[in-house]
Amino acid sequence: MSVQEKIEKLNEKISACQKCPLYKSATQAVPGGPNPDTDIVFIGEAPGHWEDQKGIPFCGRSGNLLDKLLNKINLDRNDIFICNILKHRPPDNRDPTPEEIEACTPWLKEQLLIIEPKIVITLGRFALNYFIPNVYISKTHGQPKKITWQDLNLLLYPLYHPAAGLRNGSVKEDLVNDFLRIPAII
Numbered sequence: 001m002s003v004q005e006k007i008e009k010l011n012e013k014i015s016a017c018q019k020c021p022l023y024k025s026a027t028q029a030v031p032g033g034p035n036p037d038t039d040i041v042f043i044g045e046a047p048g049h050w051e052d053q054k055g056i057p058f059c060g061r062s063g064n065l066l067d068k069l070l071n072k073i074n075l076d077r078n079d080i081f082i083c084n085i086l087k088h089r090p091p092d093n094r095d096p097t098p099e100e101i102e103a104c105t106p107w108l109k110e111q112l113l114i115i116e117p118k119i120v121i122t123l124g125r126f127a128l129n130y131f132i133p134n135v136y137i138s139k140t141h142g143q144p145k146k147i148t149w150q151d152l153n154l155l156l157y158p159l160y161h162p163a164a165g166l167r168n169g170s171v172k173e174d175l176v177n178d179f180l181r182i183p184a185i186i
Protein backbone atom coordinates (compact mmCIF):
# COMPACT_ATOMS: atom_id res chain seq x y z
CA MET A 1 0.00 0.00 0.00
CA SER A 2 1.34 3.46 -0.86
CA VAL A 3 1.82 6.18 1.76
CA GLN A 4 -1.13 8.04 0.21
CA GLU A 5 -3.34 4.95 0.49
CA LYS A 6 -2.30 4.35 4.08
CA ILE A 7 -3.12 7.96 5.00
CA GLU A 8 -6.50 7.76 3.24
CA LYS A 9 -7.35 4.63 5.20
CA LEU A 10 -6.30 6.33 8.42
CA ASN A 11 -8.35 9.42 7.51
CA GLU A 12 -11.47 7.26 7.40
CA LYS A 13 -10.79 6.07 10.95
CA ILE A 14 -10.05 9.61 12.16
CA SER A 15 -13.29 10.84 10.61
CA ALA A 16 -15.27 8.20 12.52
CA CYS A 17 -13.46 8.86 15.83
CA GLN A 18 -15.59 9.13 18.98
CA LYS A 19 -12.78 8.72 21.52
CA CYS A 20 -13.61 12.08 23.12
CA PRO A 21 -16.81 14.18 23.07
CA LEU A 22 -15.51 16.78 20.57
CA TYR A 23 -17.01 14.93 17.62
CA LYS A 24 -20.48 15.84 18.93
CA SER A 25 -20.04 19.60 18.54
CA ALA A 26 -17.75 19.54 15.50
CA THR A 27 -18.98 19.59 11.90
CA GLN A 28 -16.35 17.10 10.79
CA ALA A 29 -12.85 15.84 11.58
CA VAL A 30 -9.88 17.61 10.01
CA PRO A 31 -7.26 14.87 9.64
CA GLY A 32 -4.67 16.93 7.73
CA GLY A 33 -2.98 17.07 4.35
CA PRO A 34 -2.36 17.58 1.55
CA ASN A 35 0.82 15.64 0.81
CA PRO A 36 1.88 12.68 2.95
CA ASP A 37 4.78 11.95 0.53
CA THR A 38 6.92 14.59 2.15
CA ASP A 39 9.86 15.13 4.47
CA ILE A 40 8.21 18.10 6.17
CA VAL A 41 5.23 18.03 8.53
CA PHE A 42 3.74 21.10 10.21
CA ILE A 43 1.67 20.48 13.35
CA GLY A 44 -0.73 23.03 14.81
CA GLU A 45 -3.15 22.92 17.72
CA ALA A 46 -6.72 22.18 16.62
CA PRO A 47 -9.16 23.08 13.86
CA GLY A 48 -10.90 26.44 14.19
CA HIS A 49 -14.17 27.65 12.69
CA TRP A 50 -13.19 27.52 9.00
CA GLU A 51 -11.20 24.31 9.31
CA ASP A 52 -14.25 22.70 10.94
CA GLN A 53 -16.45 23.95 8.09
CA LYS A 54 -14.15 22.95 5.22
CA GLY A 55 -12.27 19.93 6.61
CA ILE A 56 -8.94 21.55 5.63
CA PRO A 57 -6.24 22.47 8.19
CA PHE A 58 -5.16 26.10 8.48
CA CYS A 59 -7.65 27.58 6.01
CA GLY A 60 -8.83 30.53 8.18
CA ARG A 61 -7.00 33.62 9.45
CA SER A 62 -4.07 31.67 10.92
CA GLY A 63 -3.87 29.69 7.69
CA ASN A 64 -3.76 32.90 5.70
CA LEU A 65 -0.70 34.00 7.67
CA LEU A 66 0.83 30.52 7.36
CA ASP A 67 0.34 30.64 3.56
CA LYS A 68 2.01 34.06 3.38
CA LEU A 69 4.97 32.73 5.37
CA LEU A 70 5.21 29.60 3.20
CA ASN A 71 5.19 31.87 0.12
CA LYS A 72 8.02 33.94 1.54
CA ILE A 73 10.25 30.87 1.66
CA ASN A 74 8.93 29.37 -1.61
CA LEU A 75 7.57 26.32 0.13
CA ASP A 76 4.46 25.03 -1.63
CA ARG A 77 1.64 23.82 0.65
CA ASN A 78 1.16 20.97 -1.84
CA ASP A 79 4.63 19.67 -1.02
CA ILE A 80 4.09 19.35 2.73
CA PHE A 81 1.71 17.77 5.23
CA ILE A 82 -0.12 19.99 7.73
CA CYS A 83 -2.10 18.60 10.65
CA ASN A 84 -3.04 19.30 14.25
CA ILE A 85 -2.79 17.85 17.74
CA LEU A 86 -6.60 17.62 17.85
CA LYS A 87 -8.57 16.48 14.82
CA HIS A 88 -11.95 17.87 15.93
CA ARG A 89 -12.61 21.52 16.78
CA PRO A 90 -12.93 22.39 20.48
CA PRO A 91 -16.01 24.58 21.11
CA ASP A 92 -15.24 28.32 20.89
CA ASN A 93 -11.63 27.47 19.98
CA ARG A 94 -10.76 26.88 23.63
CA ASP A 95 -7.45 25.20 24.49
CA PRO A 96 -7.31 21.41 24.15
CA THR A 97 -7.71 19.59 27.48
CA PRO A 98 -5.17 16.97 28.62
CA GLU A 99 -7.88 14.29 28.18
CA GLU A 100 -8.56 15.38 24.58
CA ILE A 101 -4.85 15.41 23.79
CA GLU A 102 -4.45 11.93 25.24
CA ALA A 103 -7.44 10.62 23.28
CA CYS A 104 -6.48 12.25 19.99
CA THR A 105 -2.70 12.10 19.67
CA PRO A 106 -2.59 8.37 18.85
CA TRP A 107 -3.89 9.55 15.44
CA LEU A 108 -0.99 11.98 15.11
CA LYS A 109 1.38 9.20 16.06
CA GLU A 110 -0.06 6.95 13.34
CA GLN A 111 0.17 9.76 10.80
CA LEU A 112 3.83 10.40 11.58
CA LEU A 113 4.71 6.69 11.53
CA ILE A 114 3.19 6.44 8.03
CA ILE A 115 4.77 9.65 6.70
CA GLU A 116 8.17 9.21 8.40
CA PRO A 117 9.09 12.88 8.03
CA LYS A 118 12.61 14.21 8.56
CA ILE A 119 11.50 17.61 9.78
CA VAL A 120 8.64 18.39 12.13
CA ILE A 121 7.72 22.05 12.50
CA THR A 122 5.51 22.64 15.52
CA LEU A 123 3.20 25.65 15.61
CA GLY A 124 2.47 26.65 19.18
CA ARG A 125 3.01 25.13 22.59
CA PHE A 126 0.64 22.18 22.37
CA ALA A 127 2.45 20.66 19.39
CA LEU A 128 5.86 21.44 20.91
CA ASN A 129 4.91 19.86 24.24
CA TYR A 130 3.72 16.70 22.52
CA PHE A 131 7.37 16.02 21.64
CA ILE A 132 9.10 17.80 24.53
CA PRO A 133 6.86 18.20 27.58
CA ASN A 134 7.36 21.05 30.04
CA VAL A 135 9.38 23.39 27.84
CA TYR A 136 8.34 26.94 27.13
CA ILE A 137 7.83 28.03 23.55
CA SER A 138 9.09 31.51 24.47
CA LYS A 139 12.47 29.94 25.33
CA THR A 140 12.73 27.33 22.55
CA HIS A 141 11.14 28.87 19.44
CA GLY A 142 13.48 29.11 16.47
CA GLN A 143 15.93 26.55 17.87
CA PRO A 144 16.10 23.35 15.80
CA LYS A 145 16.56 20.23 17.90
CA LYS A 146 17.45 16.71 16.80
CA ILE A 147 15.25 14.20 18.59
CA THR A 148 14.56 10.49 18.39
CA TRP A 149 10.85 9.85 18.57
CA GLN A 150 9.34 6.35 18.13
CA ASP A 151 12.63 5.24 16.48
CA LEU A 152 12.42 8.09 13.96
CA ASN A 153 15.25 10.60 13.86
CA LEU A 154 13.54 13.95 13.51
CA LEU A 155 14.62 17.52 13.33
CA LEU A 156 12.12 19.38 15.48
CA TYR A 157 11.74 23.08 14.75
CA PRO A 158 9.44 24.85 17.24
CA LEU A 159 7.67 27.99 16.07
CA TYR A 160 5.08 30.26 17.61
CA HIS A 161 1.51 29.58 16.51
CA PRO A 162 0.35 31.95 13.72
CA ALA A 163 -2.69 32.91 15.85
CA ALA A 164 -0.31 34.13 18.57
CA GLY A 165 1.51 36.14 15.89
CA LEU A 166 -1.79 37.71 14.82
CA ARG A 167 -2.48 38.77 18.42
CA ASN A 168 0.95 40.16 19.29
CA GLY A 169 3.32 42.17 17.09
CA SER A 170 6.56 41.09 18.73
CA VAL A 171 5.54 37.40 18.59
CA LYS A 172 4.78 37.91 14.89
CA GLU A 173 8.23 39.38 14.36
CA ASP A 174 9.81 36.31 16.02
CA LEU A 175 7.58 33.99 13.99
CA VAL A 176 8.56 35.66 10.70
CA ASN A 177 12.27 35.62 11.56
CA ASP A 178 12.14 31.96 12.64
CA PHE A 179 10.19 31.07 9.51
CA LEU A 180 12.72 32.75 7.23
CA ARG A 181 15.37 30.43 8.67
CA ILE A 182 13.49 27.26 7.58
CA PRO A 183 15.26 26.99 4.17
CA ALA A 184 18.66 27.03 5.87
CA ILE A 185 17.53 24.37 8.34
CA ILE A 186 15.94 21.88 5.93
Ligand code: URA
Pocket residue numbers: 044045046047048051056057058059060062063084163
Ligand atom coordinates in the same frame (compact mmCIF):
# COMPACT_ATOMS: atom_id res chain seq x y z
N1 URA B 1 -5.17 26.71 14.23
C1 URA B 1 -4.63 25.50 14.32
O1 URA B 1 -3.90 25.19 15.25
N2 URA B 1 -4.90 24.63 13.39
C2 URA B 1 -5.65 24.91 12.35
O2 URA B 1 -5.84 24.04 11.51
C3 URA B 1 -6.19 26.21 12.27
C4 URA B 1 -5.95 27.09 13.22
